[in-house]
Amino acid sequence: xxxxxxxxxxxxxxxxxxxxxxxxxxxxxxxxxxxxxxxxxxxxxxxxxxxxxxxxxxxxxxxxxxxxxxxxxxxxxxxxxxxxxxxxxxxxxxxxxxxxxxxxxxxxxxxxxxxxxxxxxxxxxxxxxxxxxxxxxxxxxxxxxxxxxxxxxxxxxxxxxxxxxxxxxxxxxxxxxxxxxxxxxxxxxxxxxxxxxxxxxxxxxxxxxxxxxxxxxxxxxxxxxxxxxxxxxxxxxxxxxxxxxxxxxxxxxxxxxxxxxxxxxxxxxxxxxxxxxxxxxxxxxxxxxxxxxxxxxxxxxxxxxxxxxxxxxxxxxxxxxxxxxxxxxxxxxxxxxxxxxxxxxxxxxxxxxxxxxxxxxxxxxxxxxxxxxxxxxxxxxxxxxxxxxxxxxxxxxxxxxxxxxxxxxxxxxxxxxxxxxxxxxxxxxxxxxxxxxxxxxxxxxxxxxxxxxxxxxxxxxxxxxxxxxxxxxxxxxxxxxxxxxxxxxxxxxxxxxxxxxxxxxxxxxxxxxxxxxxxxxxxxxxxxxxxxxxxxxxx
Numbered sequence: 001x002x003x004x005x006x007x008x009x010x011x012x013x014x015x016x017x018x019x020x021x022x023x024x025x026x027x028x029x030x031x032x033x034x035x036x037x038x039x040x041x042x043x044x045x046x047x048x049x050x051x052x053x054x055x056x057x058x059x060x061x062x063x064x065x066x067x068x069x070x071x072x073x074x075x076x077x078x079x080x081x082x083x084x085x086x087x088x089x090x091x092x093x094x095x096x097x098x099x100x101x102x103x104x105x106x107x108x109x110x111x112x113x114x115x116x117x118x119x120x121x122x123x124x125x126x127x128x129x130x131x132x133x134x135x136x137x138x139x140x141x142x143x144x145x146x147x148x149x150x151x152x153x154x155x156x157x158x159x160x161x162x163x164x165x166x167x168x169x170x171x172x173x174x175x176x177x178x179x180x181x182x183x184x185x186x187x188x189x190x191x192x193x194x195x196x197x198x199x200x201x202x203x204x205x206x207x208x209x210x211x212x213x214x215x216x217x218x219x220x221x222x223x224x225x226x227x228x229x230x231x232x233x234x235x236x237x238x239x240x241x242x243x244x245x246x247x248x249x250x251x252x253x254x255x256x257x258x259x260x261x262x263x264x265x266x267x268x269x270x271x272x273x274x275x276x277x278x279x280x281x282x283x284x285x286x287x288x289x290x291x292x293x294x295x296x297x298x299x300x301x302x303x304x305x306x307x308x309x310x311x312x313x314x315x316x317x318x319x320x321x322x323x324x325x326x327x328x329x330x331x332x333x334x335x336x337x338x339x340x341x342x343x344x345x346x347x348x349x350x351x352x353x354x355x356x357x358x359x360x361x362x363x364x365x366x367x368x369x370x371x372x373x374x375x376x377x378x379x380x381x382x383x384x385x386x387x388x389x390x391x392x393x394x395x396x397x398x399x400x401x402x403x404x405x406x407x408x409x410x411x412x413x414x415x416x417x418x419x420x421x422x423x424x425x426x427x428x429x430x431x432x433x434x435x436x437x438x439x440x441x442x443x444x445x446x447x448x449x450x451x452x453x454x455x456x457x458x459x460x461x462x463x464x465x466x467x468x469x470x471x472x473x474x475x476x477x478x479x480x481x482x483x484x485x486x487x488x489x490x491x492x493x494x495x496x497x498x499x500x501x502x503x504x505x506x507x508x509x510x511x512x513x514x515x516x517x518x519x520x521x522x523x524x525x526x527x528x529x530x531x532x533x534x535x536x537x538x539x
Contacts, residue, residue: 001351002044002351002354002355002358003308003309004037004040004041004043004044004354004358005044005047005048005354007041007044007045007233007264007266008041008044008045008047008048008050009048011045011048011050011232011233013051013232014051014052014053014232015045015050015051015052015053015232015233016052016053016054016055016229016230016231016232016233017038017041017042017045017052017053017054017055017231017232017233017234018038018054018055018056018057018225018226018229018231018233018234018263019034019035019038019055019056019057019116019234019235020056020057020058020059020225021056021057021058021059021102021105022059022060022062022084023058023059023060023084023097023098023099023100023101023102023105024062024064024065024066024068024084024101025066025068025071025101026068026070026101026104026287026289027101027102027104027105027108027287027288027289028286028287028288029271029286029287029288029290029291029315030270030271030272031105031288032108032112032271032288032291032300032304033237033268033269033270033271033304033309033313034235034236034237034268035056035109035112035114036112036114036301036304036305037235037268037304037309038054038056038116038233038234038235039054039112039114039116040305040358041233041235042054042116043358043363044358047363053117054115054116054117055116055117055118055119055229055231056109056116056117056118056119057118057119057120057121057225058098058102058118058119058120058121059121059218059221060083060084060085060096060098060099060102060120060121060122061083061084061085061121061122061125061173061215062083062084062121062215062218063080063081063082063083063084063172063173063174064076064079064080064081064082064083064084064087064097065080065081065174065195065197065198066080066197067080071090075088079097080172080174080197080198081170081172081173081174081175081195081198081200082171082172082173082174083122083166083173083215084096084097084098085097085098085099085120085122086166086171098120098122104287104288104289105288105289106118107289107292108288108289108292111292111297112292112297112300112301112361113297113301113361113362119229121215121221122212124225124228125211125212125214125215126211126212127211128210128211129228130216130221130224130228131210131211133216133223133224133227133228134163134209134210134216134224135210136257136258137162137163137216137220137224137253137257138161138162138163138178138181138186138209139181139183140257141160141161141162141181142158143253143256143257144156144162144220144253144256144257145158145160146256147249147252147253147256147257148249150252151244151248151249151252152244152245152248152249153244159179159180160177160178160179161178161179161180161181161186162178162216162217162220163178163181163186163188163209163214163215163216163217164176164178164214164215164216164217165178165186165188165207165209165213165214166212166213166214167188167190167200167201167203168203168205168207169190169201169203170190170200170201170203172190172198172200172201173214173215174194174195174198175190175191175192175194175195175198175199175200175201176188176189176190176191176194176200176214177189177191177194178209178214181209182206184208185206185207185208185209186206186207186208186209186214187204187205187206188204188205188207188214189202189203189204190202190203190204218246219246219249219250219253220250220253222246222250223250223253223254223257223258223262226254226262226263227254227258227260231263232263232264233263233264233265234263234264234265235265235266235267235268235309236265236267236268237267237268237269237270238267238268238269238270239270240267241265241267247265247267250262251265266309266310267309267310268309268310269309269310269311269312269313270312270313271312271313271314271315272312272313272314272315286317290420291317293416294317294322294413294416294417294420294421295325295413296406296409296410296413297361298329298359298360298361299325299326299329299359299413301358301359301360301361302325302328302329302355302356302359303315303325305355305358305359306328306355317417317421318421318423318426319374319377319422319423319426322373322417322421323373323374323377326372326373326374326410327372327373327374329356329359330370330372330373332352332353332355332356333356333365333367333368333370334370335352335353336353336356336365336367337367339353340367353365366402368400368402368403368406369395369396369397369399369400369403371391371394371395371403371406371407371410373410373413373414374501374502374505375394375505376391376407376410376411376414377414377417377418377422377428377501378428378501378505378506378509379391379509380411380414380415380418381418381427381428381429381430382428382430382432382509382510383430383432384432385509387411390509391407425497425499428495428500428501428506429495429496430494430495430506430509430510431494431495431496432514435493435518435521435522435525436492436493436494436495436496437496438492438496438497439492439493439496439522439525439526440522440525440526441492442489442492442522442526443485444529444530445481445485446481446485446486446488446489447489447522447523447526447527447530448479448481449475449476449479449481449485449486449489450489450490450493450519450522450523451523452475452478452479453471453472453475453486453490453519454516454519454520454523456471456474456475457471457507457512457515457516457519458516460512463508463512464508465502465504465505465507465508466504467504468503468504468505468507468508469502469503469504469505470504471504472486472487472490472503472504472507487503489522490503490506490507491503491506492522493518493519493522494506494507494510494518
C-alpha cells in the first residue's frame with residue numbers, strides 16, 4: 001500500500017492535517033516537500049472517504065534573524081530581531097515582510113493544486129486565541145524546563161519562562177528574556193548579549209504577555225497550535241525529528257503539561273541541491289517559485305512523490321536530471337495506459353501508479369502521447385525550424401488537443417530551462433550557414449571517419465535518431481577508430497564543440513542532404529593537410 005494510503009487506512013475519526021512555514025525569505029523548493037506530503041495525506045484521507053481538514057500556518061511572529069543576500073542590507077538590518085510581521089515589505093505589493101514572502105509561496109500552492117486553510121500566527125496571538133495556552137505554559141514553566149532537560153539535555157535556569165516579549169522600547173522579540181510571571185504580567189529584560197547576531201536595548205519591565213505582546217518559544221508554540229487547532233497529523237523534516245530533537249521536546253511538553261497525546265508524526269528527508277540542504281534566509285538553492293516556473297505542476301508534484309518521504313531527493317535542474325524526470329514521468333504514463341487497456345478500464349490502481357495519481361491536480365490520470373523532452377530542447381535550438389510542424393512530423397500518432405496542451409507546457413519548460421539553467425556546454429548551436437572554424441582542425445583519423453560515415457549515411461533510408469546512432473557506432477567500429485574520437489569529429493562539424501547531445505538525434509534534426517553536404521565540406525577543408533592515400537593504405 002502507498003505510504004499516504006496506509007496513513008489514511010489507519011486513521012480514525014475526524015483528522016486535521018497541519019503544516020507550517022516561517023517566511024524568513026524567499027521560500028525554497030525544499031519547503032515544498034512537506035507541503036506536498038501533507039497535501040497527499042489530506043487527499044488520501046478524502047479518497048478513503050474520511051472526514052479531514054488541511055491547515056497551513058504562517059509562523060510570522062518569529063524573528064528576522066538574517067537579512068537575505070538578495071535584499072537591501074542597509075534597509076533591513078535595523079529590523080533584525082523584530083517579528084517578521086513587523087518588518088516592512090521589500091516592495092509595495094504586500095503589507096509586510098512576512099506577507100510578501102509567504103504570498104509568493106502561496107502562489108506556488110495554487111499552481112500545484114494545494115488548497116489548505118491558511119492561518120497566520122499574528123492573528124492567533126493578537127486575537128487572544130493563544131492567551132489560554134500562554135497562561136498554562138507560564139504557570140507550568142517548571143514542567144516545560146523539565147521536558148527540555150529530560151529530552152534534549154538543555155538546562156534552563158530556574159527563573160527561565162517559556163515566553164518572548166516584543167520589547168516595548170526597541171521592538172525586538174529575539175533579545176528578550178522573561179524571568180517572572182505573576183498571573184497577569186511577565187517581567188522581561190531586553191538583553192544586549194541575548195544573541196550573537198543582534199543586540200538588545202537593555203530595557204526591562206513588567207508587561208502583559210497576552211493579546212500579541214509576545215510569543216511562546218516555537219517548540220512550546222507548536223504544542224499550543226496542535227491543541228488550539230485540533231491537529232491530529234503533522235509530519236516534520238529530518239532535522240526536527242532526530243532523537244532528542246525539536247519534535248521529541250514538543251511531544252514531551254504536550255504529554256507533560258497538557259496531559260495529551262501529540263499528533264501522528266513520521267519524519268521526511270531533505271531536498272538537497274548538489275548535496276546541500278536549502279535555506280530560505282541564506283538564499284541557497286532554487287526558490288519554489290523559480291522551480292514552479294520551470295516545471296509543469298504535475299512534474300513538480302511527481303518530483304516530490306516518486307521518492308519515499310524517508311529518502312533524500314537530490315535535485316539540480318541540469319540537463320541529465322531534468323530530462324530524466326520528464327522521461328520517468330512519461331514512462332509511467334505509458335505503463336499506466338497499457339495497464340488500463342489490459343484491465344479493460346478497471347479503475348483500481350496498484351501502488352506503482354500512486355505517485356502518478358497523487359501528482360495530478362485532480363483525481364484523474366489523463367494519458368497523452370509523450371514527446372521526448374530532450375528532443376524538444378534540441379529542436380528549439382535549431383534555427384528556422386517550425387517547432388510544431390516538426391513535432392507533428394515526428395509523432396507516431398495523430399496529436400489530440402490534450403496532447404498539444406502537454407506539449408505546449410513542455411515547450412515553455414524547455415525554453416525556460418535553456419534561458420535560465422543550461423550550461424554553455426549543454427546549449428546546442430547548429431552552424432547552418434557556415435562551417436564551424438574548429439571543424440578545420442580534425443586529425444587524419446577523424447577525416448577518414450567522416451569520409452566513411454558520409455558513404456554509410458547516404459545508404460540510410462530511415463532517417464531517425466536510432467538508425468543514425470547505430471550507423472555512427474558501426475562506422476567507428478568498422479574503421480577501428482575510438483568512438484570518442486569519431487563522435488568528436490561529428491560534433492565539431494555541426495556545433496563547433498567537442499561534445500553535444502546524442503549524435504544520432506542531432507543529425508536526425510537536420511535534412512539528409514544538408515548533413516552529407518556539410519560532411520563533404522569538412523572533409524575538403526581538412527584533406528589538403530594530409531596524404532590520405534597513404535593513411536588509407538595504412539588503415
